[in-house]
Amino acid sequence: MGIKCQVSGIRLKTFRPFKLFLFCCLLATCNLQLATVFAQPVQSNDLIANAKSYDGKTVEYEGELVGDILRRKDFAWLNVYDGQNAIGVWSSNALLAPVKWAGGYEKKGDMLGINGIFHRACPEHGGGLDIHAQSIVLLKEGSRVLRPIERKRVLWLGLLLGVLACLLIIHILQQRQRAR
Amino acid sequence: MILKPQIRDLRIIAHFLGKIVLAYGAMMAAPIVISVLFGERVPIIDFSIGLLLSACVGFGLLKLADVPQGAEASWMHGMVVVSGGWLVCMALGAVPLYLSGHFVSYLDACFEAMSGLTTTGLSLVQDLDHLSHAANFWRHLAPFVGGQGIIVVVLSLLVKGPAGAFRLYVGEARDEKIMPNVIETAKFIWKVSLLYLAFGTAMLTAAGVWAVGMPLKESFFHGICIFMAGFDTAGFAPRSQSIIYYQSGIYEVVTLVTMIWGFFNFNLHYAVWSGKRPELWRDIETRTFLVSLTLVTAMVCVGLAQGDTYLNFSAAFRRGVYQVISGHTTTGYMTIYAPQFLTEWKPLALIGILVAMALGGYTCSTAGGIKMLRVGVIAKAFREDVKRFLTADSAVVTTKFRHLRDLFLDDKLVRSSALVIIAFLLLYFIGAVIGCYYGYPFLNSLFESTSAAATVGFSTGMTQAAMPVALKITYIVEMWAGRLEFISVLVLGGFIISFFRGK
Numbered sequence: 001m002g003i004k005c006q007v008s009g010i011r012l013k014t015f016r017p018f019k020l021f022l023f024c025c026l027l028a029t030c031n032l033q034l035a036t037v038f039a040q041p042v043q044s045n046d047l048i049a050n051a052k053s054y055d056g057k058t059v060e061y062e063g064e065l066v067g068d069i070l071r072r073k074d075f076a077w078l079n080v081y082d083g084q085n086a087i088g089v090w091s092s093n094a095l096l097a098p099v100k101w102a103g104g105y106e107k108k109g110d111m112l113g114i115n116g117i118f119h120r121a122c123p124e125h126g127g128g129l130d131i132h133a134q135s136i137v138l139l140k141e142g143s144r145v146l147r148p149i150e151r152k153r154v155l156w157l158g159l160l161l162g163v164l165a166c167l168l169i170i171h172i173l174q175q176r177q178r179a180r
Numbered sequence: 181m182i183l184k185p186q187i188r189d190l191r192i193i194a195h196f197l198g199k200i201v202l203a204y205g206a207m208m209a210a211p212i213v214i215s216v217l218f219g220e221r222v223p224i225i226d227f228s229i230g231l232l233l234s235a236c237v238g239f240g241l242l243k244l245a246d247v248p249q250g251a252e253a254s255w256m257h258g259m260v261v262v263s264g265g266w267l268v269c270m271a272l273g274a275v276p277l278y279l280s281g282h283f284v285s286y287l288d289a290c291f292e293a294m295s296g297l298t299t300t301g302l303s304l305v306q307d308l309d310h311l312s313h314a315a316n317f318w319r320h321l322a323p324f325v326g327g328q329g330i331i332v333v334v335l336s337l338l339v340k341g342p343a344g345a346f347r348l349y350v351g352e353a354r355d356e357k358i359m360p361n362v363i364e365t366a367k368f369i370w371k372v373s374l375l376y377l378a379f380g381t382a383m384l385t386a387a388g389v390w391a392v393g394m395p396l397k398e399s400f401f402h403g404i405c406i407f408m409a410g411f412d413t414a415g416f417a418p419r420s421q422s423i424i425y426y427q428s429g430i431y432e433v434v435t436l437v438t439m440i441w442g443f444f445n446f447n448l449h450y451a452v453w454s455g456k457r458p459e460l461w462r463d464i465e466t467r468t469f470l471v472s473l474t475l476v477t478a479m480v481c482v483g484l485a486q487g488d489t490y491l492n493f494s495a496a497f498r499r500g501v502y503q504v505i506s507g508h509t510t511t512g513y514m515t516i517y518a519p520q521f522l523t524e525w526k527p528l529a530l531i532g533i534l535v536a537m538a539l540g541g542y543t544c545s546t547a548g549g550i551k552m553l554r555v556g557v558i559a560k561a562f563r564e565d566v567k568r569f570l571t572a573d574s575a576v577v578t579t580k581f582r583h584l585r586d587l588f589l590d591d592k593l594v595r596s597s598a599l600v601i602i603a604f605l606l607l608y609f610i611g612a613v614i615g616c617y618y619g620y621p622f623l624n625s626l627f628e629s630t631s632a633a634a635t636v637g638f639s640t641g642m643t644q645a646a647m648p649v650a651l652k653i654t655y656i657v658e659m660w661a662g663r664l665e666f667i668s669v670l671v672l673g674g675f676i677i678s679f680f681r682g683k
Contacts, residue, residue, distance in 0.1 A: 048517045066309035070393040077427045086421050105312040127495025147222045160232035167239045
């Protein structure tokens with residue numbers, strides 16, 4: 001037995017109950033996905049400002065790994081900086097295979113794409129704001145950053161040394177004059 | 181009649197300023213050592229420029245002054261030297277910071293330098309996580325120098341005459357001598373601080389390695405930086421996330437101990453050192469602090485319970501108490517992100533933090549704010565007045581309290597305490613009004629202004645490189661005046677006016 005249905009005034013094909021059930025399941029799944037997964041990367045400012053609406057949901061977050069990888073037995077903390085803030089990412093060691101470079105002075109850290117559950121006040125970690133990673137993707141490998149010494153600064157250094165030397169010579173001459 | 185300053189006055193001021201600049205500049209050798217240790221080449225040049233510039237300015241001032249040996253500072257000289265010295269140190273300390281390329285402007289670098297020297301901890305640094313170890317170390321060394329007092333450094337190293345030395349010492353908001361001789365007092369403060377530095381760094385390094393999971397070298401670097409900024413209630417951290425970076429309850433506890441230890445009166449440190457431990461609990465400041473801490477913690481906990489951010493009590497307590505102690509000790513270390521104060525905390529909790537910041541820590545310590553002694557004295561004065569109404573008219577009502585020794589409450593003490601409290605409240609308010617003028621909401625402005633004037637360093641996110649220049653200057657002045665507790669700053673203002681209007 002077929003059922004005729006009309007959605008938004010458009011007459012659709014006749015559905016059998018099983019097909020209808022499948023369609024409903026598909027629709028429900030899509031709705032659920034829309035509600036919990038943010039396919040576009042979220043900015044840290046947005047996460048912090050609207051923490052309540054992201055709480056407990058799966059988010060995509062991208063940024064540079066900065067500082068050190070803080071190992072805790074089978075897990076580790078990564079601090080991932082997206083240019084606005086660094087957010088703590090709790091990850092199992094198994095997910096860290098592609099991670100090589102942590103950013104710092106003269107080091108550009110790996111750009112990572114994090115897929116994980118966002119916690120506004122993580123019950124597992126004393127109420128901290130964090131992301132529990134489900135997957136980590138290496139977007140761009142980090143590298144060493146060379147910082148050359150500017151010639152202008154070396155000249156300034158030389159100039160200041162000269163001024164100081166002059167002051168010291170004047171001081172010594174004055175001392176000698178006084179001693180006489 | 182206001183007397184116009186003479187050339188001799190200027191020479192004496194230049195002489196002591198020169199000594200301060202030389203001592204301060206010599207400290208730039210420390211970041212150079214750090215640069216060598218971490219193999220950073222560019223900062224060696226930056227800090228060498230800063231060091232040589234300070235040496236030229238300091239030596240030049242001494243040469244210009246050409247004061248005969250043994251010249252002593254009067255009260256006016258002492259106050260002008262102290263307030264002017266802090267400004268000169270800010271300007272020189274900002275040079276290597278600006279050269280690091282992590283500041284939008286030289287003014288921002290000055291803001292950072294003043295924030296460090298005054299142990300505030302508000303920061304305008306850009307991309308902190310990529311800053312060199314040397315520049316980061318300098319950011320943390322500044323509060324260690326400023327917290328103990330730049331003048332204390334000079335007194336310890338370069339001043340021999342005791343009479344003028346006391347006037348300099350008092351100018352830096354310290355009027356309690358630990359030893360009979362003020363130079364010995366300065367030396368004691370430094371000895372104690374260096375000993376604590378060694379112990380605290382060891383504790384934090386161990387916690388960094390075992391609890392946080394950092395490599396030993398980095399853990400040591402973070403340990404020494406966090407101790408210097410924590411003990412001196414500054415609140416700078418080597419990473420942009422403050423204490424959140426470490427993601428460790430144990431590390432948080434160690435930093436809490438560091439903060440509390442730093443905000444005690446140095447006289448009480450001396451009492452503990454000389455075996456008089458009960459003195460710690462008998463002092464009016466400790467008792468006032470315990471009452472205030474209890475009330476503020478209750479406010480914050482109730483405020484957090486009203487919200488739905490923290491799902492269990494332990495999380496709310498951990499985040500709440502950390503922020504309360506950090507605010508009350510005027511440190512400013514944070515285990516929440518700055519905007520969360522506004523987005524996640526209910527107004528009652530926020531006001532609790534505001535009150536904690538405003539009240540501040542102990543006198544003769546590295547903490548800022550109104551100070552516990554003054555709050556305690558005013559509370560005692562209220563109590564005495566109420567008691568006077570409740571007793572017979574002929575009765576003589578006196579109030580005794582313990583602060584290093586037994587003291588009687590007198591009108592002079594109450595008046596001086598009330599004056600400083602009023603001055604602080606005015607400073608908080610004026611800063612808030614200026615913030616409002618630039619379009620920020622009143623509560624945000626008041627929070628930020630109180631944080632700057634009480635040298636705390638908490639922020640709701642208002643303090644950033646993009647804020648108006650006038651607001652940056654306002655906060656610099658607030659930090660400076662709040663740290664020196666007004667008198668020396670006002671005397672400097674009077675000194676400048678007397679140049680034009682004096683006779």
